[in-house]
Amino acid sequence: MPTIRLCLSGVFALFLYACGGAADAPATTDGAAPDDERIDLVVRGDYVVTMDAARTILRDGAVAIDDGDIIAVGPAADVVAAHPAREVLDGKRRVVMPGLINGHSHAAMTLLRGVADDLALMDWLNNYIFPAEVQFVDPEFVRVGTELACWEMIRGGTTSFVDMYYYPDTIAEVVERCGLRAKISATVIDQRSPDAEGADDSLDKGVGFVERWLGRHPRITPIFGPHANYTLNAEQLAATRAAANELGIGVSIHLSESPYEVQYAQDTYGTTSIEMLESIGFFDGPTIAAHVVWPTDDEIPVLATRNVGVIHNPTSNMKIASGIAPVAKMLAAGVRLGLGTDGAASNNDLDLWEEMRLAAFLAKVDSMDPEILPAIAVLSMATDGGARAVGLDDVAGSLEAGKRADLIQVAFDDVHHVPTYDVISHLVYVTDEQDVDTVIVDGEILMRERRLTTIDTERVRAEATALAASIRDALNERNANREGE
Numbered sequence: 001m002p003t004i005r006l007c008l009s010g011v012f013a014l015f016l017y018a019c020g021g022a023a024d025a026p027a028t029t030d031g032a033a034p035d036d037e038r039i040d041l042v043v044r045g046d047y048v049v050t051m052d053a054a055r056t057i058l059r060d061g062a063v064a065i066d067d068g069d070i071i072a073v074g075p076a077a078d079v080v081a082a083h084p085a086r087e088v089l090d091g092k093r094r095v096v097m098p099g100l101i102n103g104h105s106h107a108a109m110t111l112l113r114g115v116a117d118d119l120a121l122m123d124w125l126n127n128y129i130f131p132a133e134v135q136f137v138d139p140e141f142v143r144v145g146t147e148l149a150c151w152e153m154i155r156g157g158t159t160s161f162v163d164m165y166y167y168p169d170t171i172a173e174v175v176e177r178c179g180l181r182a183k184i185s186a187t188v189i190d191q192r193s194p195d196a197e198g199a200d201d202s203l204d205k206g207v208g209f210v211e212r213w214l215g216r217h218p219r220i221t222p223i224f225g226p227h228a229n230y231t232l233n234a235e236q237l238a239a240t241r242a243a244a245n246e247l248g249i250g251v252s253i254h255l256s257e258s259p260y261e262v263q264y265a266q267d268t269y270g271t272t273s274i275e276m277l278e279s280i281g282f283f284d285g286p287t288i289a290a291h292v293v294w295p296t297d298d299e300i301p302v303l304a305t306r307n308v309g310v311i312h313n314p315t316s317n318m319k320i321a322s323g324i325a326p327v328a329k330m331l332a333a334g335v336r337l338g339l340g341t342d343g344a345a346s347n348n349d350l351d352l353w354e355e356m357r358l359a360a361f362l363a364k365v366d367s368m369d370p371e372i373l374p375a376i377a378v379l380s381m382a383t384d385g386g387a388r389a390v391g392l393d394d395v396a397g398s399l400e401a402g403k404r405a406d407l408i409q410v411a412f413d414d415v416h417h418v419p420t421y422d423v424i425s426h427l428v429y430v431t432d433e434q435d436v437d438t439v440i441v442d443g444e445i446l447m448r449e450r451r452l453t454t455i456d457t458e459r460v461r462a463e464a465t466a467l468a469a470s471i472r473d474a475l476n477e478r479n480a481n482r483e484g485e
């Protein structure tokens with residue numbers, strides 16, 4: 001190679017430097033700027049889908065990143081000329097877009113993927129999931145399960161997620177290491193759970209978690225996760241909101257998920273779920289509400305005026321047969337809407353591309369109107385709209401100078417992307433998680449050309465497989481004992 005011969009000749013010190021960079025590290029934007037004057041990274045793409053308010057899509061565009069901030073978005077030639085960088089990611093057959101936002105998950109439940117399928121929500125929860133969790137979930141389970149989930153989410157282009165599970169300190173430690181951005185809910189629930197004895201104990205422990213993590217890491221926001229209105233009474237729900245307000249944090253909750261919950265609220269309080277929460281002041285602070293399948297026409301305006309972030313989980317709602325959420329109606333009423341996968345035990349994966357596709361198709365077939373939820377509306381639910389729903393829109397959700405650099409490169413080189421007429425159509429109706437090529441959060445590359453940089457995937461595979469083997473043995477033993485009874 002001629003460049004190597006030139007380097008070895010050692011004629012020009014500067015040229016030597018540039019060649020050395022080319023040999024050891026990816027290409028830079030030019031050969032002239034001294035290293036300390038270069039920005040960290042430029043990410044190029046045949047298309048840059050910004051998801052800004054004007055829905056700007058750049059052909060042959062680029063995003064300039066320094067110290068984890070997006071400092072410029074524009075035509076590649078301009079960005080490259082204005083911002084010499086230490087590294088430039090090539091954009092040939094690549095689409096650059098904001099990273100996806102998973103607004104509702106129980107990450108560690110990846111380890112319970114497939115242990116109990118084809119059941120209704122309350123049967124599934126009370127007879128399978130809650131007992132299995134009390135038996136198996138400990139900090140080690142949460143560590144391995146959350147690592148498995150982070151691996152899967154990074155692989156699929158998710159850059160932020162909202163989690164609700166047990167041992168939240170362990171979740172936070174994993175998130176800190178793997179590089180994702182997360183709001184982590186300490187579960188508050190009035191029953192014996194893996195990490196608490198009941199509502200008061202879980203709230204006390206949640207307060208401890210929040211005090212340990214509030215302001216500790218810029219990518220991690222601790223919040224409370226009051227589980228649902230049928231696992232906490234009105235007083236406990238109000239106490240959780242009061243504690244959240246005292247600490248200056250938000251909450252996430254399962255809300256109006258199933259006909260069971262709606263009936264429970266009616267039987268217990270003589271009103272519907274959302275009205276009941278509104279009546280106790282539960283929405284007096286940032287709220288992320290997962291599912292919201294059964295809001296009444298009177299409740300939808302409450303969600304809008306109270307700025308509740310509603311997370312639509314189409315796969316989970318379909319699999320457990322919870323129902324079809326009135327997504328288009330909520331969007332039309334101005335409700336903030338995002339998308340979530342729910343836990344892997346009710347999905348059974350963490351693929352937001354699939355959620356986008358199903359959200360669109362479900363709304364269309366439900367209304368018998370193919371125009372009701374267009375591709376761009378669904379893409380927004382996974383990006384800028386999702387960021388607004390979960391309260392991360394000041395840092396993520398769109399590619400704009402001033403936001404943090406949470407973005408992905410999607411490869412458009414597989415057969416299903418040929419030809420490409422409309423990039424938005426392709427992202428929503430064609431792209432799947434295997435197409436994601438590179439993932440960046442806070443300016444750090446977490447996956448480069450489909451190779452994860454922060455997670456030792458073979459170690460996680462081995463640990464998850466070993467844990468699953470012991471869970472399988474225990475479940476088999478339990479089932480054998482039940483049969484013998």
Ligand SMILES: [Zn+2]
Binds near residue numbers: 254342
């Ligand atoms: Zn859930």
